[in-house]
Amino acid sequence: MKKHLPIWQSAVIASMLLAGAVPAAAASVDTPGAAGSVSASDxxxxxxxxxxxxxxxxxxxxxxxxxxxxxxxxxxxxxxxxxxxxxxxxxxxxxxxxxxxxxxxxxxxxxxxxxxxxxxxxxxxxxxxxxxxxIIPKGDLKAAASAFASHWLQGDNESAVSYFNEDLKKSLNANQLHSISQYYTNMYGPITGQLGAGTASNSVHENVYLTYETQSTVPFQMTVRFDKQERIDDLYIPPYYSPDTYRKPSYDDSSAYVEKEVKLGEGRLVLPGTLTLPNKPGPHPVVVLVHGSGANDRDESIGGTKLFRDMAVGLAAEGIATLRYEKVTREHPFKSATPTFTVQDETVADAVYAVNQLAKTEGIDPQRIFVAGHSQGGMIVPRIIDGVKDVKLAGAVVLAGPTNSIEDVVLEQSKYQLEVSRERGLDTSILEQQVAFWEQQLKLIKDPQYSVDNLPKDLALSNAYWWMDFRNYSASEIAKKQDKPMLILQGDNDAQVLAYHLDKWKEALKDRSNVEFKLYPKLNHVFAEVDEKSTGAEYNEPANTPASVIKDIADWVKKTK
Structure with a gap:
């Protein structure tokens, strides 16, 4: 899928880099020769x-x-x-x-x-x-971030690490920084001049956004996250360059809601988020928005779409609050990467914490808390339901959530892309290799001799522990044993979670009377309308979630007790 990672793209890309599973490339430090050297002190x-x-x-x-x-x-x-x-x-x-x-x-x-x-x-x-x-003036975080980047890109990794706080130093050292620079140099070619720098604050970090020119036509981007003491607390490097072409939907009425910057959780991995409240007296029902795979931001931004932002402003106009937050693997990519990182750490724990926190939040009805998961987040909804113990969870929404295991969905996506390319008469040699690769990887993942205690050494994927912990998972099999009301939505033009998954949900939950289903013609995986067959390449085009989808969710929430 052009410039877009499939559903399986684990948010633990940082752990791949930390483990050294990156291509080797010569570092490029463009400095003059040493001929005629003299001492600066002379x-x-x-x-x-x-x-x-x-x-x-x-x-x-x-x-x-x-x-x-x-x-x-x-x-x-x-x-x-x-x-x-x-x-x-x-x-x-x-x-x-x-x-x-x-x-x-x-x-x-x-x-x-x-x-x-x-x-x-x-x-x-x-x-x-x-x-x-x-010597960098206090408060000049652009200079501090640029200085770190200059040291790092010149290969002076020890000096680069000196900008880190003690917490980050435990997760990212000079040797690991060197491996990361090799990886990105191999991807982009030499990373040269800075194209721009910007700053933004959230409830957890002061962020500096750096963009660099590269030998390729694609810029290199990096976010440097500072703590309150102006030390670097983490780094976020996007897995690919994607320009933000998003446009607000026509139903975005800024007078209908207020937004509050909030913190989710506690400790070293606390997350920043946005609580969107209807601009009228509460208490309000609320929906926790749970990300799909990858290091997603709170809006679930993908190219020209922001599914979660659209849902937040649309639901607010219907009198429903939402909580959306940065995924832990985006806000704390390196600090959260551990050898035993699982989907529980990636998604479930934070969603459960959000539900519990909202039950004590002013303006929220503690009896009317819902979760809505998209893609892998939808797949995880049954685990979230099981994880909420101390407060009432009123119900859950699944948007394009697969019923098959994550490893099966990966292979399915690869085969779909191969099929579409063949239909269009394109060269499919690389896609054929990709399918063969995933078939080989799935054999290892599903081999019963392997487990989290006996990881397959030949697995070519990052974080084998994550895969082995999550293998053979079936969302629908868990959901059939639960009793929380559910609304399951699916696009009929989805290239990542094919429409037949909705039929599998229906079959699995046929004995439950409190589950509703809906299939939307033309909607792709990010819930945007597409006239042609979706491939994912269209994600870069500006698009919004249709108002009809927002209305369907709002109507279901209002009637669900």
Whole structure:
């Protein structure tokens, strides 16, 4: 599926990287040679020389070396700054300026007067020649994030780790950072100049969003998460680049609701979330929105769609509150990655905690709490129902939740993509290899000699423990033994969870009288209407959840006691 990960895409990509299961690639550090090296301390005492690349990249500038001419060009905004090794002048656009000292080489790095860099790059970052460390003004998190990235992308992983807090250092060390840089260099080619940096806060972290130019046509993105002490608490690196083309739905009436930034849980893996409340007196029924596979954000953003945001604003207009939150593998990717990470850690525990927390939340009716899971989240709904012990759960909604085991669904998705490509007359050689790969992996996963206590060594998937813990799981088999009211919704044009799964839900739950089902023509896996056969490539196009789906959920919630 073009640029989109299938349902099985485990949110533990971080653990794959930490385990070193990444392709090897040569690190690319574009610095001038060491010929003619001199000590930076040999200059006048009044002139502080600072490392050109590190200070420049910390300021957000792009650095390009010309080794033949022994020059370096800095690009920042509309300014272009050119310097030459051994010369004490520089050219800023078309103007020549004095540096105060010549550009020099120390330990294969170019050093220039700090005063020139701070003025030319409009930065307050400084340099301590006694400790050989950057001095970053308090509160300048863009500079701190950019400095970390500069160290990391230059291969100075020990310095990069020094920006981490003690908690993250337990989960991510210098050697692991090196493996990660190799992986992404192999994927993108050399990662070069910074294209942009932005900041945003949530209830848990101060976040800096960095985007870098690469040798490929696809930018490299990274989110650097800071704690309240301005230390790096975690990193989020998207598995693929996906531009945000989302547009608000026509039914989004901002006067109909209020949104509150909240915290979910407690301890080192607390999650930020959004409680959306109808803009009228409560208490209100509430729906907890449970993500599908992958490191999803609270909106479940995929390309041009945000299923959970659409549901939140749509249900608010119907008088129903919602809680949506960042998935733990998105907010704490590396800290949450453990050798025994399971779907309980990934999804179930946080959803159960959300239900319990809402029962004590002002404005919420504790007798009218529902959960709604999408895709893998829908598959997990029966586990969530079993996990809620201390409060009343009024009912549950399943959106495109498969009934087969996760490993069977993976193979089914691969075969579907192969079938569609054959229908279109495309080259299917790679897809045929993919199907063969999954068939081989499924044999290992389903082999009864293996278990969480005896993991298959030949399994080529990240986090074998996760797979072995989750294998042979059937949502419908668990649900048939439960008694909570359920609403099960399915798109008839779903390329990831095929429409026949709704029939399997019906068959499994035929003896239950409090379950309703609905199939929507044209709707794909992200609950957007598509006229042609869905492949997943259409996810990049702006689309919204139809108002009719929102209304169906709202009507069911209102009548379910």
């Amino acid at each position: 200059t006048k005492a009044a002139t502080v020389l600072a490392p050109l690349r590190l200070v420049s990249e910390t300021a957000g500038a792009k650095v390009a070396w010309n080794n033949e001419e022994r020059t370096v060009t800095l690009s920042l905004g509309s300014d272009t700054i050119t310097l030459a090794i051994g010369k004490s002048t520089a050219r800023i656009n078309d103007k020549e300026v004095e540096l105060g000292a010549a550009v020099q080489i120390k330990d294969e790095k170019a050093f220039v007067p700090l005063s020139f860099l701070t003025e030319a790059l409009h930065t307050a970052v400084s340099w301590d020649p006694q400790t050989d460390k950057l």
